[in-house]
Amino acid sequence: xxxxxxxxxYFGDEGLIETMAEVPADKLKAWGPGTELKIVGKPVSRLDxxxxxxxxxxxxxxxxxxxxxxxxxxRASVPHARIxxxxxxxxxxxxxxxxxxxxxxxxxIPWHWGTTALFDEEVRYEGDEVACVVAETGQxxxxxxxxxxxxxxTLPFVTDPALAMKTDAPKVHGWxxxxxxxxxxxxxxxxxxxxxxxxxxxEDTYSTQIVVHNPTEPHCSVAAWENDKLTVWDSTQAVFAVxxxxxxxxxxxxxxVRVIKKYMGGGFGSKLEAGKYSVIAAILSKEIGRPVRIALxxxxxxxxxxxxxxxxxxxKAGARKDGTLVALSQSSYGNVGAYPNxxxxxxxxxxxxxxxxxxxxxxxxxTNLGRSRAYRAPGHVQGTFAFESLMDDLAEKLGMDxxxxxxxxxxxxxxxxxxxxxxKRILDAYLQGAKAIGWNEKRKPAGSEKGRFRRxxxxxxxxxxxxxxxxxxxxxxxxQDASAHVLAGTQDLGTGTYTYxxxxxxxxxxxxxxxxxxxxxxxxxxxxxxLSGGSLTAPSVSPAVRDAAEQMxxxxxxxxxxxxxxxxxxxKYSEGKMSxxxxxxxxxTVSEVIGEMHERVxxxxxxxxxxxxxxxxxxxxxQFAEVEVDTxxxxVRVIKxxxxxxxxRVLNHKTLLNQFHGGIIQGAAYALxxxxxxxxxxxxxxxxxxxxxKLPTVQDTPEIELIVVSESDPLISNTGVKGIGEPAIIxxxxxxANAVYNALGIRIxxxxxxxxxxxMALSEKI
Amino acid sequence: MSKDSKNGGISRRKFLQGVGSxxxxxxxxxxxxxxxxxKLTKNAEKLKLTVPVSMTVNGKGVHLQIEPQTTLVEVLxxxxxxxxxxxxxxxxxxxxxxxxxxxxxxxxCHILALDCAGKExxxxxxxxxxxxxxxxxxxxxxxxGLQCGFCTPGQIMAxxxxxxxxxxxxxxxxxxxxxxNICRCAAYPSIIESVLAAAEKTSGSTTTMx
Numbered sequence: 003x004x005x006x007x008x009x010x011x012y013f014g015d016e017g018l019i020e021t022m023a024e025v026p027a028d029k030l031k032a033w034g035p036g037t038e039l040k041i042v043g044k045p046v047s048r049l050d051x052x053x054x055x056x057x058x059x060x061x062x063x064x065x066x067x068x069x070x071x072x073x074x075x076x077r078a079s080v081p082h083a084r085i086x087x088x089x090x091x092x093x094x095x096x097x098x099x100x101x102x103x104x105x106x107x108x109x110x111i112p113w114h115w116g117t118t119a120l121f122d123e124e125v126r127y128e129g130d131e132v133a134c135v136v137a138e139t140g141q142x143x144x145x146x147x148x149x150x151x152x153x154x155x156t157l158p159f160v161t162d163p164a165l166a167m168k169t170d171a172p173k174v175h176g177w178x179x180x181x182x183x184x185x186x187x188x189x190x191x192x193x194x195x196x197x198x199x200x201x202x203x204x205e206d207t208y209s210t211q212i213v214v215h216n217p218t219e220p221h222c223s224v225a226a227w228e229n230d231k232l233t234v235w236d237s238t239q240a241v242f243a244v245x246x247x248x249x250x251x252x253x254x255x256x257x258x259v260r261v262i263k264k265y266m267g268g269g270f271g272s273k274l275e276a277g278k279y280s281v282i283a284a285i286l287s288k289e290i291g292r293p294v295r296i297a298l299x300x301x302x303x304x305x306x307x308x309x310x311x312x313x314x315x316x317x318k319a320g321a322r323k324d325g326t327l328v329a330l331s332q333s334s335y336g337n338v339g340a341y342p343n344x345x346x347x348x349x350x351x352x353x354x355x356x357x358x359x360x361x362x363x364x365x366x367x368x369t370n371l372g373r374s375r376a377y378r379a380p381g382h383v384q385g386t387f388a389f390e391s392l393m394d395d396l397a398e399k400l401g402m403d404x405x406x407x408x409x410x411x412x413x414x415x416x417x418x419x420x421x422x423x424x425x426k427r428i429l430d431a432y433l434q435g436a437k438a439i440g441w442n443e444k445r446k447p448a449g450s451e452k453g454r455f456r457r458x459x460x461x462x463x464x465x466x467x468x469x470x471x472x473x474x475x476x477x478x479x480x481x482q483d484a485s486a487h488v489l490a491g492t493q494d495l496g497t498g499t500y501t502y503x504x505x506x507x508x509x510x511x512x513x514x515x516x517x518x519x520x521x522x523x524x525x526x527x528x529x530x531x532x533l534s535g536g537s538l539t540a541p542s543v544s545p546a547v548r549d550a551a552e553q554m555x556x557x558x559x560x561x562x563x564x565x566x567x568x569x570x571x572x573x574k575y576s577e578g579k580m581s582x583x584x585x586x587x588x589x590x591t592v593s594e595v596i597g598e599m600h601e602r603v604x605x606x607x608x609x610x611x612x613x614x615x616x617x618x619x620x621x622x623x624x625q626f627a628e629v630e631v632d633t634x635x636x637x638v639r640v641i642k643x644x645x646x647x648x649x650x651r652v653l654n655h656k657t658l659l660n661q662f663h664g665g666i667i668q669g670a671a672y673a674l675x676x677x678x679x680x681x682x683x684x685x686x687x688x689x690x691x692x693x694x695x696k697l698p699t700v701q702d703t704p705e706i707e708l709i710v711v712s713e714s715d716p717l718i719s720n721t722g723v724k725g726i727g728e729p730a731i732i733x734x735x736x737x738x739a740n741a742v743y744n745a746l747g748i749r750i751x752x753x754x755x756x757x758x759x760x761x762m763a764l765s766e767k768i
Numbered sequence: 769m770s771k772d773s774k775n776g777g778i779s780r781r782k783f784l785q786g787v788g789s790x791x792x793x794x795x796x797x798x799x800x801x802x803x804x805x806x807k808l809t810k811n812a813e814k815l816k817l818t819v820p821v822s823m824t825v826n827g828k829g830v831h832l833q834i835e836p837q838t839t840l841v842e843v844l845x846x847x848x849x850x851x852x853x854x855x856x857x858x859x860x861x862x863x864x865x866x867x868x869x870x871x872x873x874x875x876x877c878h879i880l881a882l883d884c885a886g887k888e889x890x891x892x893x894x895x896x897x898x899x900x901x902x903x904x905x906x907x908x909x910x911x912x913g914l915q916c917g918f919c920t921p922g923q924i925m926a927x928x929x930x931x932x933x934x935x936x937x938x939x940x941x942x943x944x945x946x947x948x949n950i951c952r953c954a955a956y957p958s959i960i961e962s963v964l965a966a967a968e969k970t971s972g973s974t975t976t977m978x
Contacts, residue, residue, distance in 0.1 A: 051909035054917030057852015057892035064851035267918025496916030667954035
């Protein structure tokens with residue numbers, strides 16, 4: 003099938019991405035609603051299940067190479083300082099130490115958009131990289147760290163973004179602490195006029211905490227050279243991004259850098275970029291002529307591996323008596339740590355509902371703390387909590403059912419662009435979700451419950467991009483025995499990518515799953531696919547796989563028509579066999595076709611098609627929470643979450659359900675448990691292990707009911723898939739907070755909703 | 769299950785005291801080894817002395833020469849190549865490194881290898897018979913009790929310890945038995961179902977599913 007280059011656009015973690023991409027010249031007919039599929043969508047068990055449950059799966063963390071050496075990073079012990087001197091002589095003398103890299107002997111490689119270097123003479127947060135030791139064993143490297151003497155000239159620091167924004171605050175870099183020196187602003191209509199014309203207005207300030215990804219597999223790399231060629235095993239969500247960064251950092255051709263990621267122990271956004279450690283491992287490995295392994299420990303993970311920025315969001319809504327939204331405004335700021343990143347979170351407010359007058363102003367603030375990074379639905383999680391709390395407050399003030407208020411302001415077109423959505427089934431989500439939670443029967447007026455344990459029900463809506471887009475490619479190699487090898491340069495983070503890509507191949511070529519092998523995450527053997535984040539993987543890659551498989555089928559039919567000397571239109575393909583329609587006895591198999599062609603392998607490469615012009619592609623949903631608050635202890639228990647979502651087509655019901663479980667439980671932990679705590683007097687992070695940093699355990703599992711209200715979105719792509727990774731987490735905290743309000747009649751406006759806040763709020767009410 | 773019982777009776781406090789003061793310094797392995805003097809330990813560390821230790825790992829006797837401060841997980845991963853056992857926190861907090869010691873679940877990052885002298889250790893690799901999966905492993909695939917898979921060996925070993933002690937756990941007992949193992953992907957609902965299903969398979973009779 004012919005391909006062409008077109009301009010296409012999609013939304014990712016970092017906003018709108020416009021791209022020139024190679025796409026199929028002719029679009030395949032989409033698997034639309036009602037299309038009967040045999041294996042796609044079925045709850046197939048993971049194809050990589052055996053490796054994972056047997057312990058055979060080799061994660062980057064487990065890669066052991068002959069003559070391997072071990073590196074450990076020395077990190078700044080102070081939040082802000084200039085390095086006056088680094089004395090490594092004692093550490094150098096330690097038997098087993100092979101090389102120590104510091105700013106003295108490392109080339110000045112720019113990092114974080116040139117705001118720092120791989121090693122910089124200024125360190126800007128507790129945990130910033132100072133030196134890296136490679137040794138015969140990890141223990142020796144660790145011991146050597148303690149022998150390095152760093153003389154710091156300490157500098158003033160700031161960790162609180164509110165203080166950092168003040169003009170006399172210590173500067174994290176030489177320049178001001180507000181990124182771009184100005185807020186990012188958005189406006190439509192006339193918001194002041196809108197508020198004047200509103201019958202009811204409500205305004206309040208909501209805040210959220212910093213949370214840390216803490217994937218189970220630490221960030222890690224193993225780097226090994228063969229002459230001028232470098233291979234890096236990396237626990238990453240973006241093999242090609244890591245390859246490009248390493249190649250650029252080391253000024254070498256991209257073709258000479260191979261990045262491999264087979265299994266990875268989670269990322270949630272923290273592994274979307276190359277880490278300094280990957281480049282440093284490569285440099286050290288080159289210098290000592292041996293493979294270098296580096297893995298961050300849990301403390302480093304909590305200091306240096308990224309986090310979701312916090313937020314302070316001042317919101318205002320204006321509405322008519324009947325609930326019609328007239329105006330919305332947001333002014334907010336968030337802590338992005340020591341190096342540039344964004345903390346914007348206003349998209350839900352701008353796009354969830356119809357509203358003519360909207361204005362937002364957002365500040366991303368630098369402080370002397372570890373840098374924020376994309377974390378599962380960046381911006382939307384904190385934004386949705388605040389905005390959906392505000393909507394609940396507004397409903398209360400209007401004397402309206404909060405669900406009715408949301409329905410009242412439903413929009414069929416994107417309120418920013420005016421373009422229609424390819425599909426939007428949020429009203430179905432409201433209807434079915436409300437029914438499943440018992441919205442009408444069980445929900446009582448806010449605060450009407452008495453007694454020690456008080457139950458409440460709340461809900462929140464969700465919007466996310468997640469439609470994916472090109473470029474994404476897939477190569478299928480079909481062997482003479484009709485076994486297929488599927489290759490795509492994407493990543494499986496635990497999301498089931500290996501499995502659903504095999505399902506698609508199996509669906510089209512009618513080959514059993516046992517005969518399909520999927521290879522992902524290898525920049526040398528796989529065609530390009532983008533990063534795995536932003537719920538982009540399934541909607542970007544699945545259509546490319548289908549395209550490659552359909553091309554293979556056409557190739558086989560074409561060959562069969564030549565061999566059987568009949569028109570292609572007279573060939574029927576079924577279960578790896580091709581027969582003449584007018585003479586079904588004349589049948590040949592895939593093996594015979596490939597044999598007749600004197601080949602051993604047939605190869606096709608498919609591509610993700612362009613996104614449709616004139617539409618917005620978004621996923622939608624609503625979650626409903628039932629909680630119980632213990633008014634004696636202040637503890638909130640989530641009893642049940644109903645998640646009703648429009649996510650296009652489901653590729654694998656089993657892995658989908660698991661993804662939703664994960665998103666919802668992470669969302670509930672965001673609402674109730676998790677928080678990075680910093681001592682502002684010393685600039686030290688106090689929660690650097692997972693005892694003090696509260697991760698949810700199996701005991702924090704509520705009952706979860708998933709309702710998928712969509713069948714397929716045929717306008718987006720040939721598979722009709724929208725991503726699901728982020729939608730699952732977005733509305734959870736808002737729904738829980740609104741349920742807590744419903745239980746108590748008191749609004750907790752700052753996350754996490756910990757027992758002390760609940761008890762304080764209750765005591766203030768008395 | 770409390771942390772203490774999970775750690776085979778060695779409390780976190782005691783263990784940390786042990787590590788802090790160092791342990792060992794003699795070439796003779798005896799049960800009293802943990803009380804060896806601090807001075808000898810320091811000398812051993814300074815001289816990088818290694819000591820022998822013998823234990824049974826996955827049914828086979830192993831004889832190793834180790835530095836006294838080596839933890840069980842380091843021996844398993846670095847010396848025996850059993851990388852199925854993962855290190856996630858290295859601090860006795862997450863259960864990623866759970867293995868069985870004399871059929872009880874322990875955090876192997878939190879146990880000195882010397883304290884395993886004469887013990888029977890079972891890792892995820894030892895749960896299998898050749899290439900054949902154990903029923904708990906099969907249940908984790910069937911009920912999708914995993915996402916990224918990094919915590920999965922630890923989860924399965926915790927489940928095995930639970931079911932060895934309590935072949936027909938209630939749902940609440942599963943929650944308690946598995947609460948020492950963190951899954952950051954939060955595949956918890958599927959993990960619960962996997963363990964309950966495994967219990968049903970291995971106990972050979974029906975148990976309460978909910």
